[in-house]
Amino acid sequence: MSTLRIPRLRSTPLEARPVISESSGVRRLLVGASLAFLLLFLFLPLLAVFASALGKGVSAYLATFSQPDTRAAIRLTLVATAWAVPLNLGFGLAAAWSVAKFHFPGKSLLVTLIDLPLAISPVVSGLVYILVYGLHGWLGSWLAGHGVKVIFATPGIVMVTVFVTVPYVARELIPLMQAQGTEDEEAALTLGAGGWQTFFRVTLPSVRWALLYGVTLCTARAMGEFGAVSVVSGHIRGRTNTMALQVEILYNEYQHVGAFTVASLLAGLALVSLAVKTYIEWRGTHQPEVGS
Amino acid sequence: MSITVDRISKTFGDFKALDDISLEVPANQLVALLGPSGSGKTTLLRILAGLDRPDPGSGAIRFQEEDVVGRRVQDRRVGFVFQHYALFRHMTVFENVAFGLRVRPRSHRPSPADIRDRVHRLLRLVQLDGLADRNPAQLSGGQRQRVALARALAVRPRVLLLDEPFGALDAQVRKQLRSWLRELHREIKVTSVFVTHDQDEALEVADQVVVMNAGRIEQVGTPDAVFHGPATEFVMNFLGEVNVFEGTCDGEQVSLASLCLEAGGTDPLHGPAAARIFIRPHELDLAMTPPPGGSLPGRVEAVNSAGPAVRLVLRVEEGVQVVAGVSQDRFRELNIRCGDQVHLIPRRWRVFPAREREETVVWNPV
Secondary structure, eight states, rough: OOOOOOOOOOOOOOGOOOOOOHHHHOOOOOOHHHHHHIIIIIHHHHHHHHHHHHHTHHHHHHHHSSSSHHHHHHHHHHHHHHHHHHHHHHHHHHHHHHHHHHOOTHHHHHHHHHHHHHHOOOOHHHHHHHHHHTTSSSSSHHHHTTOOOOOHHHHHHHHHHHHHHHHHHHHHHHHHHHHHHHHHHHHHTTTTTHHHHHHIIIIIHHHHHHHHHHHHHHHHHHEEEEEEEHHHHOOTTTTOOOHHHHHHHHHTTTTTTHHHHHHHHHHHHHHHHHHHHHHHHHHHHHSSSSSS | OEEEEEEEEEEEEEEEEEEEEEEOOTOOEEEEEETTTSSSHHHHHHHHSSSSSTHHHHHHEEEETOOTTTHHHHHHHEEEEOOOOOOTTTTTTTHHHHHHHHHHHHHGGGOOOHHHHHHHHHHHTOOGGGTSOOOGGGGGGEEEEEEEEHHHHTTTSSSEEEESSSSSOHHHHHHHHHHHHHHHHHHOOOEEEEESHHHHHHHHHHHHEEEETEEEEEEOOOHHHHHSSOOHHHHHHHHHHEEEEEEEEEEEEETTEEEEEEEEESSSSSEEEEEEEOGGGGGEESSSSSOOOOOEEEEEEEOOOOEEEEEEEETTTSSEEEEEEHHHHHHHHTOOTOOOEEEEESSOOEEEOOOOOOOOOOOOOO
């Protein structure tokens, strides 16, 4: 998210219309096509989720949440998210700080590595963890010898969730902190502030909206992750199933109401994240963080 | 509080930003570090503040008697004003100015009432008292820089350091702020060093001008002294537009075309040798007929009379272009037109021995 804004013209006089402007027919066609596409591919499926979830009434909907397996899945998702978000918050801040404020060898490698989880298929991420931490993996047998179970257990699920959500906070912060430079911090130092005072009073507040934005995206992704988690989970009911996995299991067992109920919860959380994200974007542009 | 810079060097990789610099800034003076980009002026300022460290093994920086090289930025008590203001965007004007007081350890922190008093006094000083509750984004560039100055002064700095303070402002605002800074300094009298690449700014505002080039100091002096008595070709070139002629020096005199100019001045030359003659545009007079004392004939190629003086571009016989500046009255009196053949008469000039051209970057503001 860049908050550097380019001043926009307030109005375009008729004679000054850009030459690339389309005729009204073409414009209507384009807008119509986009809306139809969104309706068909996004809105209808989303509506279907809630419709199916509530298809047998509210009591059936609520009954799903009293199932112990479903509750366990929700709890596990929350646990994974509760680990992934703070860890990535800390990592994102540290990485963005070092990339934006210092010069060091391997800087561009670090920036590239941060993007890796976005480029790589989640299934591959999961498989890599099995290769390293699985029973026959590099560290797996040693860990098993010490009574630590990573794969097919909560630690593995937390770890892959952390892995797939690594980019979200760091990528929001790096461009912003690079654009802001180090002058504010230097100003704070000349005014007598210590290192921590500078961080909490100057650096952190100046990136707060980007940070919140990154955290929101990170949360949404952590809760919704399916592929990587599916590989390391082992699908043990009531123990290693997250919400996303629980949806699949219920669906495969023809428990449509249950499947869609859990799915609606996930979709609802996604919609809330979206609302929060939009609000933060709006705040971000109405209180520019990078001065003109 | 005087500042002494004693043999300071700074190297970035292979680049020598400061080459064994020594400088004395007398207490309560306003000193300009003037030079082209890359001359080391900002590096020197940042080293004074403690934002950069000099090369290990180089000399001392003393505030009065105290060597501050080992001191952290926070402990030096300097006020620093940045070119791009560096105001804290998420704080109001009031909070920006109060920042330096609020971050003090509790035992040294003024009471909230004292802070309020002091901030409002400073905002009155920079003439922004009504804007205490604004955000920096709601201020103009000139206002922002005044807030930055108030913020720097809030901690009662021992020295005030300004890094191209007006560099990001419009020409008109810049001029206003210049004379305002001059006035303000007369009032608060804190030892101040400001960096600029604008010679007009340095000459107008400063008590002393330090001309820097390629990591070294070329000349230190009052604006008058450096402008009228430039010590080197570089200073001559940098302090304003100048015409350069190649001539021959024979003892006390330099010959240029049919002219015989006295080589006297600060740098007498001995024996016949190649010399360079520097003449500023306003030091050239024009005549339509050859004057008795000899002259430099030339043809008028362009005339620009929009301005306080009329600027003429002429081509002299050797194919060299020369710029002359004459007053509007003189211009009308002579009735000069493009294409006219005229005679140039130098009224003042400076002669430097023609050496191998030094590898200097001369920055020519348009």
